[in-house]
Structures are given as C-alpha cells and as structure tokens.
Amino acid sequence: MLRIRDIEIDPKLVLAPMEGVTDVTFRRLIRQIGGCGLTVTEFIPAASLARGDVKFLRMAAFDPDESPIAIQIYGADPAVLAEAARVAEAKGAHILDLNMGCPSKQVCKNSGGSSLMKDIPHAQRIVRAMRAAVRIPFTVKMRAGWDASMRNAVDMARMCEDEGVEGLTVHWRTRADRYGGERDLGIIREVVEAVSVPVLANGDIVDIESAREAFAETGCAGLMIGRGAIRNPWVFAQISADMRGEEIPTVSLAERERVLLSYYEALRTTFKNDHGALGRMKKIARYFTRGVPEGDVLRSAIFYSTTVEQAYERIAEFFHGLREVEAGRPWTFTRAAPPPRRRGRQPQRTSPGTS
Ligand SMILES: Cc1cc2nc3c(=O)[nH]c(=O)nc-3n(C[C@H](O)[C@H](O)[C@H](O)COP(=O)(O)O)c2cc1C
Incomplete structure (x- = not known):
C-alpha cells in the first residue's frame, strides 16, 4: 500500500x-x-x-x-x-x-x-x-x-x-x-x-x-x-x-484503433482549431505508434497528414491493413510521403523521428 x-x-x-x-x-x-x-x-x-x-x-x-x-x-x-x-x-x-x-x-x-x-x-x-x-x-x-x-x-x-x-x-x-x-x-x-x-x-x-x-x-x-x-x-x-497476480489484459488491434481515434476526437474539442489539434496528435503519434506493429508506417501516416480528416482516414486504412495481415490475407503497407511544400509557407517543423 x-x-x-x-x-x-x-x-x-x-x-x-x-x-x-x-x-x-x-x-x-x-x-x-x-x-x-x-x-x-x-x-x-x-x-x-x-x-x-x-x-x-x-x-x-x-x-x-x-x-x-x-x-x-x-x-x-x-x-x-x-x-x-x-x-x-x-x-x-x-x-x-x-x-x-x-x-x-x-x-x-x-x-x-x-x-x-x-x-x-x-x-x-x-x-x-x-x-x-x-x-x-x-x-x-x-x-x-x-x-x-x-x-x-x-x-x-x-x-x-x-x-x-x-x-x-x-x-x-x-x-x-x-x-x-x-x-x-x-x-x-x-x-x-x-x-x-x-x-x-x-x-x-x-x-x-x-x-x-x-x-x-x-x-x-x-x-x-x-x-x-x-x-x-x-x-x-x-x-x-x-x-495482483491476475491475468494480464491484452489489447486487440480494434481496441487500439478505437482508443486512438476517440482520444484524438476528444483532443480536437480542446483545441481552438484543427491546426493545434493536429500538432498534438503528431506529438502523441511519435510514442503511441511504437506500441503497434508496423508503427513507423502509422507514424508517417499521421505525421504527413495535413488535415485531421486525412489523419483519420489514414489511421483507418492502416488498422484495416493490420487486420488483413492478422487474418492471413496479403497487404502492402506504404509509408506516407511528406506533403508538397506550398510556396510562401514555412516547411513543417515536425518529422516522424525515431524516438
Ligand atoms: C514530452 C515530455 C514532457 C515532460 N514534461 C515533464 C513535466 O512537465 N514535469 C516533469 O516533472 N517531468 C516531465 N517530463 C519527464 C517525465 O515526467 C519523466 O520523468 C521522464 O520522461 C522519465 O520517465 P519515463 O521514462 O517513464 O518517460 C517530461 C517528459 C516528456 C517525454
């Protein structure tokens, strides 16, 4: 105690x-x-x-x-x-x-x-x-x-x-x-x-x-x-x-996806705009993605998203891919590429990183 x-x-x-x-x-x-x-x-x-x-x-x-x-x-x-x-x-x-x-x-x-x-x-x-x-x-x-x-x-x-x-x-x-x-x-x-x-x-x-x-x-x-x-x-x-000597809870892929998305949605309501929310999502992704297979693919998917909706779509596609693999069906994971730089805009300061 x-x-x-x-x-x-x-x-x-x-x-x-x-x-x-x-x-x-x-x-x-x-x-x-x-x-x-x-x-x-x-x-x-x-x-x-x-x-x-x-x-x-x-x-x-x-x-x-x-x-x-x-x-x-x-x-x-x-x-x-x-x-x-x-x-x-x-x-x-x-x-x-x-x-x-x-x-x-x-x-x-x-x-x-x-x-x-x-x-x-x-x-x-x-x-x-x-x-x-x-x-x-x-x-x-x-x-x-x-x-x-x-x-x-x-x-x-x-x-x-x-x-x-x-x-x-x-x-x-x-x-x-x-x-x-x-x-x-x-x-x-x-x-x-x-x-x-x-x-x-x-x-x-x-x-x-x-x-x-x-x-x-x-x-x-x-x-x-x-x-x-x-x-x-x-x-x-x-x-x-x-x-406590009890059975260790395991976490399914579906649960990881659900928790990530519901957390992101909750985050979104706390920021004044989606730009701030997306920045925070990227920060969390840096760590969260280390807990899932093919995490670097998920990390780049979120890091290189330019809107929250795009991040959500990519997250859904990523977890769909993992479930396909889990079910023994073929799936090719592709790392997202950085978005093209817009003229006159500052380059993004964030990168997927490795930590
Ligand atoms: C993103 C980030 C923010 C942190 N902010 C604080 C903080 O506000 N106050 C604090 O005492 N330590 C802060 N720390 C240090 C952590 O509380 C902790 O001591 C450190 O990360 C080592 O523990 P860990 O290996 O379990 O992460 C921060 C660490 C990280 C990674």
Whole structure:
C-alpha cells in the first residue's frame, strides 16, 4: 500500500507529469483504462500560476472525480513558488509537487527544474517556503543529480525529508543524461535507503518486466511511468494486474484503433482549431505508434497528414491493413510521403523521428 501522508495511491502506479501531453484529456484516457493510482498535471510555471494567469489556471484544472491528483509547479523564487503552492491548494489539489527534474535550457537558465540539483541550499529555501505555504501533502520529483560528477539525489532527498516533504520521485538519469545515459537504478535504491518517506522510481519503466525490475532493484514504494504510458496507455492496467497476480489484459488491434481515434476526437474539442489539434496528435503519434506493429508506417501516416480528416482516414486504412495481415490475407503497407511544400509557407517543423 502506498500512501503519501493520508492519500492512498492504489495501485502504486503514477502517471508522470509530461508537458504537452498529460493535460486533462490524456489523464482522462488513462483513468478510463484504469490501473493508475495517481495522476499529475503538466508542470506549471509558478509565476504564471501565482499571477492567476487564465491559461495556467486552466492547466491546473482537473475533473471532479480525478482523485487523487497532484499539481506540479516549477520555478526558482521561493516566495513565488510559495504563492503558486497556495493557488494549487486552493484549486483543490490533493498533493503539491515540485519539479526538480526538467532538463530544458529555458527552465534551467532561470534556475528552475533540474538546475536546483546543483544548489541544495537554494532548493532548501524553496522547499521550506512551499512547505510553510500549504497544508496538503507535498512531494518533490528529482533527477539522480546534475551530471556524472554530481549525483547528489541522496543529499537532496535527505534535505527534502528534513524540510517536511512527504514523498519523492527519483528519475535515475542526471540532467546531463537528458533522455540517454546508461540505465542505473542504484541511485534510486540509495535514496530509498536514505529516507523514510515513500520513494517512487522513474525512468524507462514501460512494461511488466521493467516494472518488476524497478521494484526488485530499488525497493521503491511505487512507480512513475511517463513515455511508456503514451506508447501503451494500458501499461498501468497490465502492471497492476501483474502485481495482483491476475491475468494480464491484452489489447486487440480494434481496441487500439478505437482508443486512438476517440482520444484524438476528444483532443480536437480542446483545441481552438484543427491546426493545434493536429500538432498534438503528431506529438502523441511519435510514442503511441511504437506500441503497434508496423508503427513507423502509422507514424508517417499521421505525421504527413495535413488535415485531421486525412489523419483519420489514414489511421483507418492502416488498422484495416493490420487486420488483413492478422487474418492471413496479403497487404502492402506504404509509408506516407511528406506533403508538397506550398510556396510562401514555412516547411513543417515536425518529422516522424525515431524516438
Ligand atoms: C514530452 C515530455 C514532457 C515532460 N514534461 C515533464 C513535466 O512537465 N514535469 C516533469 O516533472 N517531468 C516531465 N517530463 C519527464 C517525465 O515526467 C519523466 O520523468 C521522464 O520522461 C522519465 O520517465 P519515463 O521514462 O517513464 O518517460 C517530461 C517528459 C516528456 C517525454
């Protein structure tokens, strides 16, 4: 049983905060499928939340039945973070989370995110101010350290616990690793052994095997899953079934298609126009397509679509092809080509990528 103070997180699996992904629509999708014990908002800049900026207040919004929910904020100024923490509490968050993991240059330049890993005294001022500002449970999400020469998650975790932080998530990568680096869960185990608050393990947990490994190798209290949940939104249901010793739910091609399309349709209603919605669809496709056979074909189909309708048609055709193959009938998959560039228009910035 995982508890952050009196908040029960059952199953002990948490959807990671992911900017540009884990908005209320994505979180709804994950909650409908089930198996996730806690959802977290995308990170929200403390200054904007403290100012009451409408766009960011909307980012902090959640469904009435979304429980428990953590609101994550980031920033560098203790007073501003404390004020944003109050706003998050007033919005009804069950847990307040501080981001000490974001590697982005922009965030680190302003001394927020993972750059706090370089400066424990400053991080301490922030944590102390936030702790004093709210009554709700308070957690911190951090990386293993700044770089290979500064893997100081244990010191940071001890400081956090001393200041009243009630739960920690540790991503095994340092800031310098960004999304690469050599998998090393040892640092998470060290943190687990150093503090008595619950510690969640994070980083490349994508299926039952990696979940079992993370529990066994770190002794963590729970797992946080990010990209694995975009690739396979059923990952929580599958891991939690495994933890209970139950049969692992399998997902048919028809179900994958239905979920992708209904999620896209839900996304569409949240954007002002289809251009924005299509951009988000492409972002999701980058990960989701890794969970289906011939995923690169589906990825190019979505990436090179110029309208939402075209994307839908291509998705339908792609899944039809997969079903034909499944039924033993011949089918040739063809990768979509980039659309011709229109004169006077900027070339598309996105590409199917490989990650
Ligand atoms: C698209 C994207 C956006 C992210 N945004 C956030 C964020 O807003 N806050 C945060 O703490 N971490 C953020 N992360 C990091 C994830 O929460 C997580 O720590 C990281 O992806 C490693 O876990 P994973 O291997 O399960 O994805 C983001 C990651 C991705 C891929």
